[in-house]
Amino acid sequence: MKKSLVTLFTLLALAGCTGGIAAPMTSAGSTPSASAASPIIAEAAWVRATTGATNASMTGAFMSLVNPGETEIRLVGASTSVAPMVQIHEMVSVDGAMVMQEATGGVAIPVGGHLHLKPGSYHVMLMMLKAPLAVGDQVPLTLRFSDGSQLEVNAPVKAFVEEEDHYHSASPSPSMSPSSTGS
């Protein structure tokens, strides 16, 4: 599956170039801007809706990042117009409990492989949201990588149904545990 996806999106990107579209393509409605020079391809990006959430000031952005190149590249940061504070988070085990914390060194996207940003794992944390995010809204994200490149992605806001509520229960500190803040 991984291999075929890389092939598919490489082909799509090629088709885009030869066919005269300005930007390489990403899948699933995420739209990179024409200025994004990053070799990284974003697939299936989405942001969790905050409507109905106990804490509507923060949420997670998820996606799959593909590195079709020859060198490892790290996702080192992100920004968005909908939130002034954005961090790359990882989940770590602290005293037997999974807690999330900022991935200060960024996260590697393996050569020829995927980095999955997904619930319960690495994700982009959007904090101090200016307004609630409803299903169907579009969130513009700028991703920054270790090679200095940037990628702009338009991520749709989708309902989130998973029981565990990691992305609303913590406060924006570099190291946080859901148990310390409640929800």
Added chain:
Amino acid sequence: MTGATAEPAGLGRRAVLGSSAAVGGLAVGSTLGWFGGQAGSPAAPVTPEAVIRQRYSPHELHQAGISTPTPAVTRLLSFRLRTPRVAAELTKLLRLWSGDIEALMAGAPIPGDTAPDMAQAGVSLSVTVGLGPRVFELPGLASRRPSGYVEVPAMAHDRLQDRWSGGDVLAIVAADDPTTVAYASRRLERDAATFATLAWVQGGSWRGTDSAGQPVTGRNLFGQLDGTANPSGADLEAVVWASGPAWFAGGTTLVVRRIELDLDFWDATTRERQEKVIGRRLDSGAPLTGSHERDDLDLTALDAAGRPLIALDAHARRAHPSVNGGRRILRRGLNYTHTEGGHRGVVPSAGLVFLSFQADLANQYLPLQTSLDQRDALHDWTATIGSAVFAIPPGFGPGDWLARGLFEP
């Protein structure tokens, strides 16, 4: 009733590609990129597997699932918008679905997929989206209504039920197997839930391949070869695809009719009469005036007693373009069986989910349907119990979304 004619799918696809320049009003520059880029992409059909194990792309001039072969399983989901007067709610739904469809048809998990391992490529999955009449009552959209896109008035023979009729937004999900259809339908339903509720769900099956897996005309539950006289190639282009308004170039209109077939009465009918009802043989599908499935009907031929060989009320005569001012449609049929439990026990029923695609509903479908309603030997065995119409927008570019031109001209 199917687009799965015996010609290889590759031919149809080339014909479709060739038509891009012919479509008036299309922003060719903006679409050539994704459209032209398809030639070498994984979406190109593989000839030996023209019906099954196909990969379709939503990024063609036309949506898939219309002129592409009918796979084994199809489900139609019709939704009513929760706030039918707010265009922004519909556009949010269409944007979400476009991303979903792009991923689903590529065999990749959709954004936020809670069952990502279900995704699989090469299962002939297509999702075709349509817009119901109320959409064009939204502020500012009346002038962009496709010409001839009207509702079908109730016919004298109709026995319509609300539960199989109407709808604001339609998704047709088709694939080689029911598991794929269930998975894709569920993803689309979930993302629609914020904006719309289900009006009805119906579907059926089609067998468009022979025992060797080669494409053939499928049979409906009367046992008839159904779809023989469907247009193909350049005829199909002219019959099906609309050229405007600009946002709709490459789109089409769809009539969905749920037609119940009285199989018990059909079983009790002699084979000779069954063949006379259509005017074609049951085994080969050949006209009663010919010997091969694709032979033209000879509507003037008489038997020894001087009676027409193809009866005056035969369905194939009554539906024939020569007696309908040349009007044609593209039919796509789905066989359904439906079983309900009642206080008197289990009640089985069966029929055809009849899909008709045409560029101009009012000028192609309506006169034909009206004429058939007046006289058609099939009426003794059939009753239409559901009806709905949808405008089917053209395909969309990668990262773009369905029918955007309708809302952002």
